[in-house]
Amino acid sequence: MSERGLLIVLSGPSGVGKGTVRKALFESEGSDYEYSISMTTRQMRKGEEDGVDYFFRSREEFEERIASGKMLEYAEYVGNYYGTPLDYVNKTLDEGKDVFLEIEVQGALKVREKMPDGVFIFLTPPDFSELKSRIVNRGTDEMSVINERMQVAREEVEMMSHYDYAVVNDEVSKAVERIQRIIASEHCRVPRVIDRYKKMLKEF
Numbered sequence: 001m002s003e004r005g006l007l008i009v010l011s012g013p014s015g016v017g018k019g020t021v022r023k024a025l026f027e028s029e030g031s032d033y034e035y036s037i038s039m040t041t042r043q044m045r046k047g048e049e050d051g052v053d054y055f056f057r058s059r060e061e062f063e064e065r066i067a068s069g070k071m072l073e074y075a076e077y078v079g080n081y082y083g084t085p086l087d088y089v090n091k092t093l094d095e096g097k098d099v100f101l102e103i104e105v106q107g108a109l110k111v112r113e114k115m116p117d118g119v120f121i122f123l124t125p126p127d128f129s130e131l132k133s134r135i136v137n138r139g140t141d142e143m144s145v146i147n148e149r150m151q152v153a154r155e156e157v158e159m160m161s162h163y164d165y166a167v168v169n170d171e172v173s174k175a176v177e178r179i180q181r182i183i184a185s186e187h188c189r190v191p192r193v194i195d196r197y198k199k200m201l202k203e204f
């Protein structure tokens with residue numbers, strides 16, 4: 001039996017490029033990760049699709065899921081709930097597949113408490129004016145929401161010390177390479193592979 005998959009958590013301020021980097025990573029040669037689609041109560045943006053970008057749900061339904069313990073983590077971010085469905089993550093890790101979460105900081109820290117053997121990567125902007133330009137130029141949020149997201153970003157950067165790695169997203173292809181190297185080295189960590197070797201020795 002193969003060992004449990006690796007949980008990879010990519011986090012960082014809104015607009016830093018988590019989605020862009022994640023998509024480029026998934027499209028890169030040899031990439032073999034399973035993306036955990038999050039659930040949210042926010043309004044669907046133009047071009048988004050239910051079940052692809054997010055599971056878009058009402059607040060009532062989201063709160064029912066929280067109450068019945070169906071979320072690995074959730075957070076309220078700029079007025080909306082966002083969360084990770086628990087079953088999919090556990091089932092996929094048990095199948096030996098690597099699971100990729102792209103989530104904000106409060107949620108990532110909750111996952112860290114529950115699944116400390118995951119790898120926690122904080123994506124950083126080259127600087128804050130570039131971060132603001134990226135959110136503004138994306139054109140998806142009103143100025144009041146952008147200002148709120150920038151305010152949250154200040155607090156989130158303070159939490160970087162709780163992560164295993166910080167990766168700067170200056171250029172998407174470079175950020176992808178840095179993340180690939182981190183994941184490759186995490187796969188070789190002794191606590192991950194030792195059980196398999198112990199089992200092999202027993203059967204030898």
Ligand SMILES: Nc1ncnc2c1ncn2[C@@H]1O[C@H](COP(=O)(O)OP(=O)(O)OP(=O)(O)O)[C@@H](O)[C@H]1O
Nearest residue numbers: 013014015016017018019020134138169170171172
């Ligand atoms: N390295 C980069 N250089 C320049 N622009 C970038 C880079 N990475 C991402 N962007 C642009 O920045 C904007 C924000 O990127 P993206 O939506 O991926 O961020 P995000 O961190 O996923 O945001 P959110 O957390 O709000 O979902 C997009 O318009 C994207 O094209």
Ligand SMILES: Nc1nc2c(ncn2[C@@H]2O[C@H](COP(=O)(O)O)[C@@H](O)[C@H]2O)c(=O)[nH]1
Nearest residue numbers: 014038039074075082083084102103104107
């Ligand atoms: N704690 C969680 N945060 C999540 C999850 N899915 C996405 N996110 C983060 O929320 C913000 C805002 O996202 P947007 O799509 O409205 O721009 C961003 O930082 C996402 O990474 C989740 O399941 N849990």
